[in-house]
Amino acid sequence: MITKMTITNIHVLDQDSAYDFYVNKLGFKLVDDIPMGPDTRWLTVSPPEQPDLQLVLFPVKVSKMFPQETADMLITLIKQGVFGCGVLTCKDIFATYEELKAKGVEFMKPPTKEFYGTEALFKDDSGNYFSLQTIDNFSHENNI
Amino acid sequence: MSNTGKKIEDKTIVVPEYPRVYLYIRIVQAKLFIDNHYADEIDLENIADEAYFSRFHFIRLFRSAYGKTPHQYLKSVRIEKARQLLKEDKTVAEACFSVGFQSLTTFSGLFKKIVGESPSSYAARHKEMKKQISEKPLAFVPSCYAYQHGWLEK
Secondary structure: OOOOOOEEEEEEOOHHHHHHHHHHHOOOEEEEEEEOOOOOEEEEEEOOOOOOOEEEEEEOOOOOOOOHHHHHHHHHHHHHOOOEEEEEEEOOHHHHHHHHHHOOOOEEEEEEEEOOEEEEEEEOOOOOEEEEEEHHHHOOOOOO | OOOEEEEEOOEEEEEOOOOHHHHHHHHHHHHHHHHHHOOOOOOHHHHHHHOOOOHHHHHHHHHHHHOOOHHHHHHHHHHHHHHHHHHOOOOHHHHHHHOOOOOHHHHHHHHHHHHOOOHHHHHHHHHHHHHHHHHOHHHHOOHHHHHHHOOOOO
């Protein structure tokens, strides 16, 4: 029986820049930063109040997994903003929006009332996008 | 200036005296001030003054945005920074004083309360983990990722 998701990926273009974005701007906590040879690290972060979920900031580089053509294709798609990486929740979306904006995070949509709650959309430093919502709007069926 | 109220069907609706966005910007500025000056002697009264709020109003708004009072938030930032310093092999005293605590006893007590173990035990545990990571880094990476990167041990 599967119980939880513990590790998932975010494909990033540059690990140093991703570290700065996720740790210094979004406020995620660094879990692992282990050198794995030249220019590559095992780099994982967790949302501040969710230590049992690690996001691997996975570099797109030519490797066993990504032949040159695949890596090039993936980099193009990430830059185009094709990949949505999920929904992040916060206590107060207006305060979070103002804080992230003050830190230079690029928003594609300001906090907007939708039928499911108030939502904003922002991009990470690579081009991946996230939905930001208030936690109150994300509680349906969680308490069954 | 006082809030203005409209009487509609026996319910008083309080209309904010300034647009909400300014309110949020002020609270966020106070939070960012704490983030940037946690190591200094911060006078939270001054932050409220600079934000043009009464102290009570400021604390209430800050808490509604961040779930903590400014004082609780400052303490949590200091302890979080101290954790980072201990992971970087700083001594307990160095960590304590560089994040703005004046007393080692206060620091150790608060650290234990928030983190669940004493600063020295936390530092020792991380030192041991760092040693293991440097000796056998692949033991800390799920093998599917190591395989994708071609990091498998020879």
